[in-house]
Ligand SMILES: [Zn+2]
């Protein structure tokens with residue numbers, strides 16, 4: 676039973692935070708994170724009305740009966756869908772290293788800044804895009 680729990684997409688830690696994002700399966704999150712760093716979906720099943728944190732499979736808040744964040748975001752199917760039907764949404768292209776991604780974003784931002792300042796820098800940006 677213990678091993679089955681590990682593969683349970685709805686497993687949470689003591690703070691009622693998902694060990695893996697329900698949408699994309701991302702597992703690395705800060706101890707006080709509330710949203711997935713990859714897809715932006717909530718990893719804490721908070722009530723849409725009150726501050727109560729519900730367990731992962733809760734569609735409705737156990738305190739006030741209002742829909743939970745997971746349910747509103749479509750991370751949970753309406754009752755009585757089986758939890759075992761869960762599939763993670765994988766990004767279409769293979770994930771690149773986080774540092775490579777950060778570097779690329781930084782480069783793009785710098786290029787945009789330069790292009791906004793100097794019109795002749797625009798050519799450079801296009802050239803570097805083609806190189807990819
Ligand atoms: Zn995610």
Ligand SMILES: [Zn+2]
Nearest residue numbers: 722725736739
């Ligand atoms: Zn509530």
